[in-house]
Every structure is written in structure tokens, then in C-alpha cells.
Amino acid sequence: MAKLVVQKYGGTSVANVSRIMKVARRVVSVKRAGCNVVVVVSALGDTTDKLIELAHKITPFPNEREFDMLISTGEQVSVALLAMAIHKIGVQAISFTGAQVEIITDSSFTKARILNINTKKIEAELKKNKIVIIAGFQGITVNNDITTLGRGGSNLTAVAISKVLGADVCEMNTDVEGVFTADPRVVKNAVKLDVLSYDEMLEIASLGSQVLQPRSVIFAKKFNVPICVRSSFSKGKGTYITQETKAMMEGMVISGVTYDQREVKITICDVPDRKGIAARIFNTLSKEQINVDMIIQNVSRTGCTDISFTVPKTSFNKTLQTAKQIVKDVKAGKVVYDQDIAKVSIVGVGMKSHYGVAAQMFGALAEKNINIEMISTSEISISCVIKKEKALIAVRALHKVFGLEKISKTIKKEAF
Amino acid sequence: MAKLVVQKYGGTSVANVSRIMKVARRVVSVKRAGCNVVVVVSALGDTTDKLIELAHKITPFPNEREFDMLISTGEQVSVALLAMAIHKIGVQAISFTGAQVEIITDSSFTKARILNINTKKIEAELKKNKIVIIAGFQGITVNNDITTLGRGGSNLTAVAISKVLGADVCEMNTDVEGVFTADPRVVKNAVKLDVLSYDEMLEIASLGSQVLQPRSVIFAKKFNVPICVRSSFSKGKGTYITQETKAMMEGMVISGVTYDQREVKITICDVPDRKGIAARIFNTLSKEQINVDMIIQNVSRTGCTDISFTVPKTSFNKTLQTAKQIVKDVKAGKVVYDQDIAKVSIVGVGMKSHYGVAAQMFGALAEKNINIEMISTSEISISCVIKKEKALIAVRALHKVFGLEKISKTIKKEAF
Numbered sequence: 001m002a003k004l005v006v007q008k009y010g011g012t013s014v015a016n017v018s019r020i021m022k023v024a025r026r027v028v029s030v031k032r033a034g035c036n037v038v039v040v041v042s043a044l045g046d047t048t049d050k051l052i053e054l055a056h057k058i059t060p061f062p063n064e065r066e067f068d069m070l071i072s073t074g075e076q077v078s079v080a081l082l083a084m085a086i087h088k089i090g091v092q093a094i095s096f097t098g099a100q101v102e103i104i105t106d107s108s109f110t111k112a113r114i115l116n117i118n119t120k121k122i123e124a125e126l127k128k129n130k131i132v133i134i135a136g137f138q139g140i141t142v143n144n145d146i147t148t149l150g151r152g153g154s155n156l157t158a159v160a161i162s163k164v165l166g167a168d169v170c171e172m173n174t175d176v177e178g179v180f181t182a183d184p185r186v187v188k189n190a191v192k193l194d195v196l197s198y199d200e201m202l203e204i205a206s207l208g209s210q211v212l213q214p215r216s217v218i219f220a221k222k223f224n225v226p227i228c229v230r231s232s233f234s235k236g237k238g239t240y241i242t243q244e245t246k247a248m249m250e251g252m253v254i255s256g257v258t259y260d261q262r263e264v265k266i267t268i269c270d271v272p273d274r275k276g277i278a279a280r281i282f283n284t285l286s287k288e289q290i291n292v293d294m295i296i297q298n299v300s301r302t303g304c305t306d307i308s309f310t311v312p313k314t315s316f317n318k319t320l321q322t323a324k325q326i327v328k329d330v331k332a333g334k335v336v337y338d339q340d341i342a343k344v345s346i347v348g349v350g351m352k353s354h355y356g357v358a359a360q361m362f363g364a365l366a367e368k369n370i371n372i373e374m375i376s377t378s379e380i381s382i383s384c385v386i387k388k389e390k391a392l393i394a395v396r397a398l399h400k401v402f403g404l405e406k407i408s409k410t411i412k413k414e415a416f
Numbered sequence: 417m418a419k420l421v422v423q424k425y426g427g428t429s430v431a432n433v434s435r436i437m438k439v440a441r442r443v444v445s446v447k448r449a450g451c452n453v454v455v456v457v458s459a460l461g462d463t464t465d466k467l468i469e470l471a472h473k474i475t476p477f478p479n480e481r482e483f484d485m486l487i488s489t490g491e492q493v494s495v496a497l498l499a500m501a502i503h504k505i506g507v508q509a510i511s512f513t514g515a516q517v518e519i520i521t522d523s524s525f526t527k528a529r530i531l532n533i534n535t536k537k538i539e540a541e542l543k544k545n546k547i548v549i550i551a552g553f554q555g556i557t558v559n560n561d562i563t564t565l566g567r568g569g570s571n572l573t574a575v576a577i578s579k580v581l582g583a584d585v586c587e588m589n590t591d592v593e594g595v596f597t598a599d600p601r602v603v604k605n606a607v608k609l610d611v612l613s614y615d616e617m618l619e620i621a622s623l624g625s626q627v628l629q630p631r632s633v634i635f636a637k638k639f640n641v642p643i644c645v646r647s648s649f650s651k652g653k654g655t656y657i658t659q660e661t662k663a664m665m666e667g668m669v670i671s672g673v674t675y676d677q678r679e680v681k682i683t684i685c686d687v688p689d690r691k692g693i694a695a696r697i698f699n700t701l702s703k704e705q706i707n708v709d710m711i712i713q714n715v716s717r718t719g720c721t722d723i724s725f726t727v728p729k730t731s732f733n734k735t736l737q738t739a740k741q742i743v744k745d746v747k748a749g750k751v752v753y754d755q756d757i758a759k760v761s762i763v764g765v766g767m768k769s770h771y772g773v774a775a776q777m778f779g780a781l782a783e784k785n786i787n788i789e790m791i792s793t794s795e796i797s798i799s800c801v802i803k804k805e806k807a808l809i810a811v812r813a814l815h816k817v818f819g820l821e822k823i824s825k826t827i828k829k830e831a832f
Contacts, residue, residue, distance in 0.1 A: 017473040051493070057433040058497060059504040066503070069511055070496035073489035077467070080486035081474060087482070088475040095485055099515065100560055144516055 004126075005030055006167040008040040008136065008158035012175050013232035014078050015045035023173075023232065024085035027131055031091060036126045038165065040136045040158040041082055043074025064109035068138075068148045072098070075135035075154070082133050093131040096121065098138035098146070103157065105139035105147045112139055112147035114156065117164045134161060152213030159216045163223040170225050172212060173232040178239035179204065179211055181404035182257040186395050189405040193255060194237070197244040197349050200255050201227075203381040207345040208260030217241070244349050253357055254348035254402040259391050261342045263293060264316050265373070266323055267308040270333025273299075281307060281326055288322050290315045294343070294376045294385060304333070308374065310385065313339070341373065342391035345383040346398055358382050364401040368393055420542075421446055422583040424456040424552065424574035428591050429648035430494050431461035439589075439648065440501035443547055447507060452542045454581065456552040456574040457498055459490025480525035484554075484564045488514070491551035491570070498549050509547040512537065514554035514562070519573065521555035521563045528555055528563035530572065533580045550577060568629030575632045579639040586641050588628060589648040594655035595620065595627055597820035598673040602811050605821040609671060610653070613660040613765050616671050617643075619797040623761040624676030633657070660765050669773055670764035670818040675807045677758045679709060680732050681789070682739055683724040686717070686749025697723060697742055704738050706731045710759070710792045710801060720749070724790065726757070726801065757789065758807035761799040762814055774798050780817040784809050 007027060014020050023041075031037045042048075051071045055062045062070075079095035086093035102118035125132045136154025139147045149156050155172060162170035179201065182190040196204075198221035205214045211229055220227050220241065230238025271277060278297065285292055295309045311319045316339070323335045344365075351357050361382055365372060370393065374385035386394055399405065423443060430436050439457075447453045458464075467487045471478045478486075495511035502509035518534035541548045552570025555563045565572050571588060578586035595617065598606040612620075614637035621630045627645055636643050636657065646654025687693060694713065701708055711725045727735045732755070739751045760781075767773050777798055781788060786809065790801035802810055815821070 017470070020474065054433065054493075054497065055500060058436065058500045062500045063503050066496045066499040066511055069499075069513075070493060073492045076489045076492075077470075077486060080482045081470065083482040083485075084471060084474045084478045087479050095482055097485075097562075100562075146513075146516075 003035045004038070004165055004167045005035045005169055005171060006038045006040065006158055006162040006165070007171045007173055008154055009042065009173045009232055010154065010175070011042040011045050011048070013173055014041060014082065017081075020044075020078075020081050020085050021088075024082060024089055026173075026232070027082075028086060028089050028091050031131055037131045038122060038126070038161060038167070039082065039131065039133045040154055040161060041075060041078040041133060042136050042154040043071075044078055044081075047074040047077065065145055068109045069146050072135070072138040072146050072148055075137050079133045079135045086131055086133075091131060092129060093133055094125050095133040095135070097135045098157070099140040099144070101134055103139035103160070105141060105149070107141045107143065107145060107147065109145075109147055111150035112141075114139060114149070114160045117160055119164050122161075122165065150215075152215055155213060155216035156219060159220045159223075159225050159227070162225045163219075167225070169228050170220070171228045171230060171238070173230055174211065175232065176211060176229075177231045177234065177236045178229050179209070179241075179256070181255065181407055182395055182399045183259070186259075186392050187257070187399045190399065191405055191407050192236075193239045193407065195240045195242065195248065196255060197248055198241060199244065199380055200347050200349055201241045203345070203347040203378065204256055204258055207258040207343065207347065207381065207383060208262070209258050248349050251350060252348065252403070252407045253350035253354045254346045254404065255350070255407070256347050257345070257395050257398045257402075257404065258347065259342055259344045259395050261388055261391060262313050263310040263341065263343060264313050264319075265308055265310050265338040265341050265385060266319055267306055267336045268323055268327060268332050269306050269336060270304040271307050272331060273303050273305050277330055278307065280330065284326055284329075285319065285322055288318060290319050290322065294374050294383070296374050310341070310343070310374070340388040341385050342388045342394075343383050343385050344391060344394045344398065345381050346402065347381045349380050351380050351382075360401060361398060364397045365394055368397050370394055419451045420454070420581060420583045421451045421585055421587060422454045422456065422574055422578040422581065423587045423589055424570055425458065425589045425648055426570065426591070427458040427461050427464070429589055430457060430498065433497075436494075436497050436501050437504075440498060440505055442589075442648070443498075444502060444505050444507050447547055453547045454538060454542070454577060454583070455498065455547065455549045456570055456577060457491060457494040457549060458552050458570040459487075460494055460497075463490040463493065481561055484525045484528075485562050488551070488554040488562050488564055491553050495549045495551045502547055502549075507547060508545060509549055510541050511549040511551070513551045514573070515556040515560070517550055519555035519576070521557060521565070523557045523559065523561060523563065525561075525563055527566035528557075530555060530565070530576045533576055535580050538577075538581065568631055571629060571632035572635060575636045575639075575641050575643070578641045579635075583641070585644050586636070587644045587646060587654070589646055590627065591648065592627060592645075593647045593650065593652045594645050595625070595657075595672070597671065597823055598811055598815045599625075599675070602675075602808050603673070603815045606815065607821055607823050608652070609655045609823065611656045611658065611664065612671055613664055614657060615660065615796055616763050616765055617657045619761070619763040619794065620672055620674055623674040623759070623763065623797065623799060624678070625674050664765050667766060668764065668819070668823045669766035669770045670762045670820065671766070671823070672763050673761070673811050673814045673818075673820065674763065675758050675760045675811050677804055677807060678729050679726040679757065679759060680729050680735075681724055681726050681754040681757050681801060682735055683722055683752045684739055684743060684748050685722050685752060686720040687723050688747060689715075689719050689721050693746055694723065696746065700742055700745075701735065701738055704734060706735050706738065710790050710799070712790050726759070726790070729755070756804040757801050758804045758810075759799050759801050760807060760810045760814065761797050762818065763797045765796050767796050767798075776817060777814060780813045781810055784813050786810055
């Protein structure tokens with residue numbers, strides 16, 4: 001049976017007519033190589049932003065059902081144009097909206113969850129030897145209302161379509177060559193990873209990389225959908241994201257170094273050291289829908305502690321207000337904050353079977369005279385909050401100390 | 417029971433955000449006056465043209481299914497934005513695509529015919545006291561493919577929706593105050609008509625007026641849907657188009673004067689005067705999908721005739737080529753043409769019950785030294801082809817001779 005490839009193209013990949021033609025030729029080449037191809041497409045370039053702007057000119061708080069009705073048109077335009085472009089090359093193709101293929105979602109407009117996908121229509125068209133093009137980012141409720149899936153929604157569509165069709169691979173075509181051991185703009189000898197586990201990708205995505213949203217990786221992991229992150233503009237093989245293998249575990253200890261400058265550190269000083277007071281603080285923050293990332297608590301003076309935590313910069317004002325209210329409520333000292341921080345992280349499944357990784361990380365930072373302000377760890381990652389101005393130095397030092405410039409050769413042979 | 421008003425707004429009425437807000441306020445005022453309101457909207461300003469341009473950048477002959485998939489997004493944007501605008505005023509509204517309300521059409525993409533409309537969803541939302549907003553110009557096949565209805569499609573949607581809901585009136589909100597006795601830019605004292613029969617409107621539409629496409633008038637007549645043509649931008653009462661009444665017949669003889677400069681006259685000279693030769697000529701033209709409008713045949717010399725006919729300027733090149741081929745085939749003389757013609761027409765149901773209307777028309781033209789080159793008549797109209805440079809003089813003369821500047825007073829009292 002022919003291999004089934006699901007390809008997703010983001011907005012920059014179809015930003016204009018000449019790029020749409022390029023994507024068409026790329027899709028056709030896969031088809032001509034003997035594969036069945038399903039393509040998931042995002043809206044052209046900044047179309048979605050323009051539609052949102054239009055809505056906001058009318059009202060700052062548009063009705064969410066109508067908002068989805070509006071912005072879902074972006075992808076409908078893309079799929080139609082891509083189908084035309086493929087026809088022009090002389091190959092059969094057919095486009096579908098989310099509603100038409102019955103991508104059934106719940107009715108959480110603007111952030112809907114996929115409940116079910118009907119494969120009948122897609123499979124029927126594939127059998128007719130057509131390339132099937134599906135609008136990303138959108139679905140439909142059982143009540144026939146159009147929904148959208150939120151940030152990274154097209155990736156989610158691609159993964160979900162891959163799952164229900166049992167695709168051999170779900171290609172995320174994007175504007176980078178794949179996932180790198182570190183941001184290549186920061187670390188010159190950063191290496192593109194050939195393979196990565198879902199968990200590693202998830203950590204990398206959560207810890208600052210913009211390549212893939214965590215949501216689609218979680219979904220892919222859950223249903224064991226093999227993902228390939230690759231460039232829309234080159235023929236590179238990209239990075240495969242798949243289940244953890246023994247080869248990965250026994251290969252390099254660390255797969256990548258990430259950094260994130262989008263958080264801010266808030267400290268509530270001199271919090272009375274009473275039972276349940278931390279719970280009370282973080283409950284209050286959670287009620288305000290503030291996403292707290294890292295937390296540390298230090299003894300400050302007798303009967304009091306300082307509690308520090310980080311939140312996204314976008315929540316800074318709200319957090320500061322809330323924290324000041326908390327200070328009053330629990331009779332704490334004052335609130336201080338630091339906007340000039342960075343979170344530097346190392347990620348790798350190899351960590352599980354190696355000792356001393358944390359020590360090696362802290363040592364490397366110490367050697368560069370970098371002070372660690374906060375630490376958090378997961379099974380396959382360690383993150384440190386440091387001063388923002390030291391972020392790039394830290395990333396380079398960590399990339400070097402874990403020998404990441406050599407990673408490609410090591411893993412490639414073992415994993416594939 | 418509350419009155420049910422269907423309002424249609426064209427592209428210029430929703431060309432930008434401030435106009436959308438205006439339309440929203442207008443719709444809400446009708447709702448607040450106690451009516452149920454269903455709104456049919458076209459795409460914003462030149463959106464459809466821009467989408468077509470985009471398609472043509474990819475291919476001059478886009479696949480028609482994909483073309484409809486593409487351009488139907490224009491109306492989807494409009495309905496969502498109008499719903500948001502109405503919400504902003506504080507009134508409940510809900511938007512639907514053609515697919516969502518199940519405007520079922522055949523599968524003649526780009527020029528589909530409406531087969532059926534499901535009223536369930538619309539009626540359910542009206543019952544919830546919401547303003548229902550429906551995307552014009554589009555439908556869906558039983559196979560769930562998106563279709564569009566062709567030129568004037570939104571008007572057709574509005575009329576069809578009015579029919580299935582049994583609306584009290586179908587308002588065509590446009591950029592003119594209504595239907596006038598003549599183009600007000602040409603005849604200064606042209607009068608807005610308060611009422612007009614379907615047949616008159618049909619003739620006026622067919623004879624050059626841009627106010628309504630004949631297609632939606634035919635549909636409205638067939639199902640007896642009362643139409644009102646009015647301005648989106650003012651509070652004028654517009655022109656009611658309805659069944660012929662006795663009052664109309666006994667009112668003014670003529671309701672309007674139109675002119676059309678979009679045709680060209682072709683003459684095939686010295687056609688051998690044999691049986692069936694005219695049929696052969698017009699069969700050939702029809703096979704080339706050329707729409708012939710007026711035809712006259714004159715004896716030229718013994719055993720020969722000249723056959724003249726008019727066609728739209730857009731078909732001129734094709735017609736000329738075809739005519740030259742015909743000359744060869746039937747051994748006629750030559751082809752001559754005149755691009756500088758105009759068709760001037762008078763329209764009125766009153767004509768049926770009055771004698772001498774044609775004579776009065778020809779007399780008025782003769783008085784202005786205008787030569788009549790072709791004549792055609794229907795039950796309620798008479799058209800003359802004249803030199804283009806005489807068109808405006810003719811229109812003014814006819815408007816005067818039939819006393820159209822006084823028409824409003826006469827009809828208004830009798831019809832309403």
C-alpha cells in the first residue's frame with residue numbers, strides 16, 4: 001500500500017502566490033513519488049491578524065462564535081488557492097473546510113478541542129487519486145457552528161488527521177530546518193537534531209522554543225503520531241519526533257539547550273511562615289488566571305519567608321496588582337520584582353540514566369560567574385533562572401560543556 | 417404576529433467598519449420597532465474582486481469548485497462582522513453561512529441555482545429574539561460542496577429567503593434611493609417611483625438599469641415576493657416592486673425611460689434570401705454562446721437582404737469573427753458594424769391599455785431629429801436603437817413627452 005504523508009504548511013509558507021506555487025510543486029513531488037498526500041494549510045501570511053484587527057475595530061470584545069466565523073475564512077482561502085495551484089501543475093486535488101471533513105469539536109469557541117474526525121470523505125478522495133487539502137485551525141460543533149482551535153491550531157489539525165488516517169508521517173513544514181541543539185542564531189555550531197523523543201520536544205517547546213506548540217506534541221505523543229519538523233523552503237530531512245528509544249537514552253545525555261526571556265520574577269517578601277499561606281497565595285494567583293511557572297521559598301527572618309515565582313511578562317501587571325493585594329491580606333512585607341531575568345534549560349531523555357547532570361550544569365554556569373537565582377527540574381530537564389544579560393553566555397557554555405556540537409553523528413547512526 | 421422583514425445589504429453598504437456600524441444601527445432600529453429581521457449581506461466592498469484577482473494570479477482558469485470555495489469567504493467575513501457590530505449595540509444576533517442554513521443548490525459552480533432552503537435554523541433563532549444574518553451569494557450542494565450563485569447572487573438569496581420565510585417585505589438596500597423614471601444623472605427632474613410591477617422592473621433591469629439584476633426579479637415575481645429597493649444611507653421609503661395592480665394600469669402610461677450603451681450593432685449585408693438562412697445564422701451565433709438582443713432584416717437588392725442585430729460589446733470580437741465565417745458559409749456580401757449606438761427604451765404596464773404609445777415615442781424622437789435604426793417591442797416596453805451621441809437628448813425628450821416628472825403624485829395615492 002502507498003505510504004500516506006500528511007503535510008502541514010504554516011502561514012509564512014503560503015504567504016503569497018509564488019510561495020503557494022512552491023508548496024504546490026513540493027506537494028506534487030511527494031504525490032509523484034508514489035505517496036498518498038493530505039495537506040493541512042494555515043491562513044496566508046498575516047491574514048488572520050488582519051481579520052482580528054478588523055474585528056477589533058468594531059469591538060474590543062467580539063462574540064467568540066462570530067470571531068471564529070470570521071477568522072476561519074483565512075484557511076478557507078488558503079486551501080482553495082493551493083488546490084488551484086496544484087490543478088495548474090496538472091494534478092488532481094480537492095480542498096475541504098473543517099466543516100466539510102467533519103472535524104467535530106466541542107463548542108469552546110476560539111480554543112476548541114477536537115472530539116472526532118470523519119475520515120470517509122478524505123479516504124474517498126484519496127482513492128480517486130486526489131491530493132486532499134484540509135483547512136487547518138478550524139472545526140465544527142455537532143450544532144454546525146464553526147470553531148477554531150487556538151494557537152498552533154493547524155499543527156493540531158495535522159496531528160489529529162494523521163492519527164485518524166494512520167499516516168506514516170506528519171510533516172510540519174515550517175521556516176526552520178528542524179529542531180536544533182540550541183538556537184542557531186545564538187550558538188554558531190548548534191546542530192540540527194535528526195531525532196527527538198516526544199517528551200524532549202515537549203520540554204523544548206515549553207522552555208522557549210517556537211518551533212512547535214506543546215499542545216500538538218502532547219497529542220502526537222498520546223496517539224503515537226510520528227512527526228517530522230522540516231523546512232518548507234529546502235529539501236532537508238528535518239527532525240523526527242517519535243517515541244523514546246533505547247538508542248536515544250544511551251546516546252547523548254542532553255539533546256538541547258533552550259532559553260526564555262519572556263518571564264518576570266516576582267518576590268513577596270516577609271510572608272508570615274504560617275501553615276497554608278503558600279497555598280492561599282497561589283490559589284489567589286490561579287483565580288486571576290495567572291500562569292505561575294517556577295517557585296522558590298527562602299527563609300528571610302525569624303517566622304517569615306520570601307516567596308519568589310515567575311510569570312509570563314504578559315501577565316506582569318495583573319500579577320503585580322494581585323501580589324500587592326496579597327501582601328495586605330496576609331500581612332506580608334512588600335513586593336519586589338525583576339524583569340531582567342532569563343530561564344536557561346537543558347533537555348534530554350539521556351538524563352534519566354546519567355548522574356551528575358545538574359552538577360555539571362551548575363558548574364558550567366559558575367565557571368562563567370553566572371549566579372543562579374532559581375532552579376527547577378523535571379525528569380528530563382533542568383532550568384535555571386539567571387540574569388538576562390548572561391543568557392547567551394550561559395547557552396553557549398552549556399552547549400559546549402555537554403558536547404552538543406557533536407550530537408548529530410552520535411545519534412543519527414543509532415536511531416535510524 | 418410580528419412583521420418579518422428581510423433586508424439585503426450590498427458590498428458598498430458594508431465597505432468599511434463605519435458603514436458596517438451604520439448598517440447595524442439600521443437593522444437594530446427595525447428590530448426595535450417590533451419586527452423580526454433577517455439580514456442578507458454581500459462581501460465587503462471590493463473583497464470579491466480581490467479574491468478573484470488572487471485566484472487569477474495563480475491560474476487564468478481556476479477550477480470552479482475551488483473558485484467558489486475561495487470567493488464565498490467574502491460573505492462569511494461580512495456576516496461575522498455585522499453580527500459583532502449588532503452585539504456591540506447590545507442586541508442579540510447570529511450569523512450563518514449558506515451551508516449552515518442549508519441553502520441547497522445544484523452543483524453548477526459559479527452560477528448555481530437554489531433548490532431548497534431549510535428554514536428550521538432561521539426560525540429557531542428568530543424565536544429566540546435574535547437578528548439572523550445570512551451570507552448572501554452562496555449555497556451548498558447535497559454533496560456538501562460550497563457553491564456561489566453568480567452575479568446578483570445576494571439579491572437572489574434575499575428573495576429566496578423571503579419566499580421560504582413568507583417575509584412581509586424583502587428590502588434591497590443599495591446606493592440609490594430607489595427606481596427612478598430615468599437616470600437622475602441624465603434627467604434632472606427624474607422622479608423616484610413609489611411602486612412598480614415585477615414586469616416593469618424586469619424590463620427596466622433588462623434594458624440597462626443597474627439597480628437590480630433581472631434574475632432576482634424573475635424569482636420574486638414567480639413567488640410573489642414583495643421587494644423594496646431603497647437606499648442604505650438614507651431613510652427614504654424606496655420603490656416597492658409588486659404584482660401589477662389596477663391602479664398601476666390606470667395610472668401613468670409609462671413608468672420609466674432607460675438607455676443602454678453597452679451594445680454594438682452588426683450587419684451582415686447581401687444575405688441570399690433563401691428559406692432557413694436566418695435560422696442558420698442565429699443558430700451559429702447561439703452555438704458560440706453569443707447573446708443576440710435585437711434583430712431586423714431589410715431587403716437590400718433583389719434576392720438579397722441585410723440582417724442587422726445587436727450584441728453586448730463584451731461579445732463583439734467573437735461575434736465579428738463568427739459573422740465573417742457566416743458570410744463565407746452562406747455566400748453573403750460583407751460584415752459592417754457600428755459601435756456607437758444606444759438603445760433607448762420606454763417601459764410601463766399602462767402601455768397595455770393605451771394606444772398610440774409607440775407613435776408618441778417615434779414622434780418625440782423625430783422632433784429632435786433622431787434617426788431610429790432598429791425597433792423592438794414587448795408587451796410593456798418599446799426600444800429604439802439610435803446613434804449614441806443622441807442618447808441623452810432622447811432620454812430627456814421621452815421623459816418629458818410622457819410627463820414622467822409628474823408620475824410620483826399620480827401613482828402614490830392610488831397604489832398605497
